[in-house]
Amino acid sequence: MGLPSLATAQVLMRSGYITFPTPNSVVVADFNHDGATDFAISSYSSNGGGPGIEVFLGNGDGTFKSPIKYVVTNGAGPLAVGDLNHDGKPDLVASSFGSNAVVVLLGNGDGTFQAPVTYGTPDDPGPVVLGDFNNDGNLDIATGSQTNINPSVAVLLGNGDGTFQEPAIVTYPPYSLPEAFATGNFNGDKNLDLAVTLGFISSDTVQILTGNGDGTFSLGASYTLDPFSVAVVAADLRNNGKTDLAVAQDEGGSLAVLLGNGDGTFEEPVEYDVGNSLAPGFPATVAVGDMNGDGHPDLVSVPHIIANNSNYSAVYIFPGKGDGTFSSPEISYPAASNSSPQGLALADFNGDHQIDLTFADEFGTRSGVSEYVLLNTGTVKFSPFSVLSFNNQKHGTTSPPQTVTLTNQGKANLTISSIKVTGQFGATSTCGKTVARKASCTISVTFSPKSAGVFSGTVQINDSASTKPQAISLSGKGY
Numbered sequence: 001m002g003l004p005s006l007a008t009a010q011v012l013m014r015s016g017y018i019t020f021p022t023p024n025s026v027v028v029a030d031f032n033h034d035g036a037t038d039f040a041i042s043s044y045s046s047n048g049g050g051p052g053i054e055v056f057l058g059n060g061d062g063t064f065k066s067p068i069k070y071v072v073t074n075g076a077g078p079l080a081v082g083d084l085n086h087d088g089k090p091d092l093v094a095s096s097f098g099s100n101a102v103v104v105l106l107g108n109g110d111g112t113f114q115a116p117v118t119y120g121t122p123d124d125p126g127p128v129v130l131g132d133f134n135n136d137g138n139l140d141i142a143t144g145s146q147t148n149i150n151p152s153v154a155v156l157l158g159n160g161d162g163t164f165q166e167p168a169i170v171t172y173p174p175y176s177l178p179e180a181f182a183t184g185n186f187n188g189d190k191n192l193d194l195a196v197t198l199g200f201i202s203s204d205t206v207q208i209l210t211g212n213g214d215g216t217f218s219l220g221a222s223y224t225l226d227p228f229s230v231a232v233v234a235a236d237l238r239n240n241g242k243t244d245l246a247v248a249q250d251e252g253g254s255l256a257v258l259l260g261n262g263d264g265t266f267e268e269p270v271e272y273d274v275g276n277s278l279a280p281g282f283p284a285t286v287a288v289g290d291m292n293g294d295g296h297p298d299l300v301s302v303p304h305i306i307a308n309n310s311n312y313s314a315v316y317i318f319p320g321k322g323d324g325t326f327s328s329p330e331i332s333y334p335a336a337s338n339s340s341p342q343g344l345a346l347a348d349f350n351g352d353h354q355i356d357l358t359f360a361d362e363f364g365t366r367s368g369v370s371e372y373v374l375l376n377t378g379t380v381k382f383s384p385f386s387v388l389s390f391n392n393q394k395h396g397t398t399s400p401p402q403t404v405t406l407t408n409q410g411k412a413n414l415t416i417s418s419i420k421v422t423g424q425f426g427a428t429s430t431c432g433k434t435v436a437r438k439a440s441c442t443i444s445v446t447f448s449p450k451s452a453g454v455f456s457g458t459v460q461i462n463d464s465a466s467t468k469p470q471a472i473s474l475s476g477k478g479y
Contacts, residue, residue: 009291009292009293009298009317009319009330009354009355009376009378010330010332010376010377010378010379010380010381010382010409011315011317011332011356011357011374011375011376011377012332012374012375012377012382012470012471012472013372013373013374013387013473014062014063014349014350014356014373014374014375014471014473015062015063015064015372015373015473016336016369016371016372016373016387017056017064017067017369017370017371017372017373018369018370018371019041019043019054019067019360019370019371020041020043020045020051020052020054020069021043021045021051021370022043022044022045022051022362023041023042023043023342023343023360023361023362023370023371024042024043024044024077024078024342024343024360024362025041025042025076025077025078025079025094025342025343025360026039026040026041026042026079026343026344026345026358026359026360026371027039027040027079027080027081027092027345028081028345028346028347028358029081029090030090031055031057031090031107031109031111032057032109032110032111033089033109033110034057034060035060035351036057036058036059036060036349036351037058037347037348037349038055038056038057038058038064038111039055039056039058039064039345039347039358039371040053040054040055040056040079040081040092041053041054041056041079041343041360041371042072042076042077042078042079042094042343043075043076044075044076044077044097044098045075051071051072051074051075051076052069052070052071052072052076053069053070053072053076053079053092053094053105053113053116054067054068054069054070055067055068055070055111055112055113056371057111058349060350060351061350061351061468061471062349062350062356062373062375062471063373064373068111068112068113070105070113070115070116072094072096072103072116073096073098073099074096074097074098074099075096075097075098075099076094076095076096076103077094077095077096077097077125077126077128078094078095078126078127078128078343079092079093079094079128079343080092080093080094080128080129080130080141081093081130082130082139083139084104084106084130084138084139084158084162085106085160085161085162086138086160086161087109088109089106089107089108089109090107091104091105091106091107091113091162092104092105092107092113093105093128093130093141094128095121095125095126095127095128095143096118096125097124097125097126097146099118100120100121100122100123100124100125101118101119101120101121101125102118102119102121102125102128102141102143102156103116103117103118103119104116104117104118104119104141104162104164105117106162117163119141119156119164119166119168120166120167120168121143121145121154121156121168122145122147122150122152122154122168122170123145123147123149123150124145124146124147125143125144125145125146125154126143126144126145126146126177126178126179127143127144127178127179127180127181127196128141128142128143128144128181129141129142129143129181129182129183129194130142130183131183131192132158132192133155133157133191133192133211133213133214133215134157134213134214134215135190135191135213136157136160137160138157138158138159138160139158140155140156140157140158140164140215141155141156141158141164142154142155142181142183142194143156143168144177144178144179144181144196145178146177146178146179148177150172151172151173151175151176151177151178152170152171152172152173152178153170153171153172153173153178153194153196153209153217154168154169154170154171155168155169155170155171155215155216156168156169157169157215169214169215169216171209171216171217173196173198173207173209173219174198174205174207174219174222176198176199176200176205177198177199178196178197178198178199179196179197179198179199179204179228179229179230180196180197180229180230180231180232180247181194181195181196181232182194182195182232182233182234182245183195183234184234184243185243186208186210186220186234186243186260186262186264186266187210187262187263187264188262188263189211190213191210191211191212191213192211193208193209193210193211193217193220193264194208194209194211194217195207195208195209195232195234195245196209197225197229197230197231197232197247198222199227199228199229200227202227203224203225203226203227204224204225204226204227204228204229204249205222205223205224205225206222206223206225206229206232206245206247206258207219207220207222208220208221208222208264208265208266210264220264220265221264221265221266223258223266223268223269224269225247225249225252225256225269226249226251226252226253226254226256226271227249227250227251227252228249228250228251228252228284229247229248229249229250229252229256230248230250230284231247231248231283231284231285231286231344232245232246232247232248232286233245233246233286233287233288235288235297236297237257237259237288237297237320237324238259238322238323238324239295239296239297239322241262242259242260242261242262243260244257244258244259244260244266244324245257245258245260245266246258246286246288246299247269247286248283248284248285248286248301249271249283250282250283250284251282252271253273253274253275253280253281253282253283253303254271254272254273254274254283255271255272255274255283255286255299255301255318256269256270256271256272257269257270257271257272257299257324257325257326258270259324270325272299272318272326272329274301274303274316274329275303275305278307279305279306279307280305280306281303281304281305281314281316282303282304282305282306283301283302283303283304283316284303284304284340284341284342285301285302285303285341285342285343285344285359286299286300286301286344287299287300287301287344287345287346287357288300288346289346289355290320290355291317291319291346291354291355291376292317292319292378293354293378294319295322296319296320296321296322297320298317298318298319298320298326299316299317299318299320299326300315300316300317300318300344300346300357301315301316301318301344302314302315302316302341302344302357302359303316303341304339304340304341310337310338311337311338311339311340311363312336312337312338312339313336313339313340313341313359313361314331314332315331315332315357315374316329316330316331317329317330317331317332332374336361336369336372338363339361339363340361340362340363341359341360341361341362342360342361342362343359343360344357344358344359344360345357345358345359349373349375350375350468351467351468352376352466352467352468353467354375354376354378354466355376356373356374356375356376357373357374357376358371358372358373358374359371359372375470375471377465377466377470378410378465378466379408379409379410379411379414379465380406380407380408380409380410380414380461380463380465380466380470381406381407381409382404382405382406382407382470382472383404383405383407384404387473387474387475388402388404388445388472388473388474388475389475389476390402390447390474390475390476390477391476391477392477392479393447393448393449393476393477393478393479394449394478394479395449395450395451395452395478395479396449396450397448398426398446398447398448399446399447399448399476400446401428401444401445401446402444402445402446403442403443403444403445404442404443404444404445404459404472405440405441405442406431406435406440406441406442406443406461407438407439407440408435408436408437408438408439408440408465409438410437410465411437412437413434413435413436413437414434414435414436414437414463414464414465415433415434415463415464416431416432416433416434416435416461416462416463416464417433417462417463418460418461418462419431419443419459419460419461419462420459420460420462420469421445421457421458421459421460421474422457422458422460423455423456423457423458423474423476424447424448424449424450424455424457424476424478425445425446425447425448425455425457425459425474425476426445426446426448427443427444427445427446427459428443428444429441429442429443429444430442430443431443443459443461443472445459445472445474447474447476447478449476449477449478450478451478452478452479453477453478454475454476454477454478455475455476455477455478456473456474456475456476457474457475457476458471458472458473458474459471459472459474
């Protein structure tokens, strides 16, 4: 069954996972070649069993197996994924701030990786990105030195067998701290270029470095940004063959879009606010994907929100108009409490041909979960959209119901073929077989533990908005 054209994109909390403390980055790939998307996260904290890299293999339904863990001495920073040795198996690269090095983990193709190998870099490497910067057909590593003495951009040239040449080739941008990298062909020549966000005291810039084709770069134009612009992505936001930039401006509370002119220069930044005066948002993440299936790239960010003396995160989706501008955001919140997202990745985790998302939560160890997976439910909105939790229910009894509101935000009637519940839970519904456009119905869930313990389950909804069942995750504790 083909998917309908979606007018909106909603996301639903599907699962959360405990990781090493202080995760900071996440990348996605099919690490074991089973057709299901997997993800890897990095952590730089040694408090509580880390730091290192953890690989979560997907089950194909939006859930993931327990992680395979790799300890990285002195911490793992931002991650990148690519085939470094031409064997068709995804490999991993991470910066290691505490070791003045990058670490390389070559993939075995079954979801496991070889032991980390380190390569020296200038002091305090931070952002990392892969690209063929000398046009020899092999992936190279670019990283940014965040030392206060000589901040720089360093490139380790790849040999094509998973090893890299040392010492690094160093380029010095204007004196400042490199915060984030994005790579692309900005000026139409054969060489890859870099966009580097640079941190100053009262403002940031995005500095364009045009590639010379040998691993070195020349200074291009620069553009003023708000402070702490810690994430940048390069993408064609207009489907016109020109590369554009989107930047997360943490302290500015906005996303900045710089449209490319195709000659290595960009238009001045246009800002899209995240949060508001009552609940300011601080975005440290940005990604690009067609979240609503209309053929236009959308902007996605999961900012840290502060409201009423509490911290939480929300998912902001800015629908693209196809011309490099974006509509007001569609917001799903709260994604998590006590939350500070530092890494974001988009992928189809459940095989329904709709883009889902996962983010790493730096504050996650406060609430026990530090990696979240949210599934794209298309035109179907659930409220609340997080896991329904039942606590301290006497076994042999049934809890009061908790209610989820289902809203059809599509342009046509939503057909529901079945609603099923798994686990020690029960569900009733007012939805019937059809939910009219813009109409809502309710699903009431109860918990009936048969014994003491912690239990999980789902409400599975088969409907015309998706080729796979929509899922409401359930948890309960009986005594």
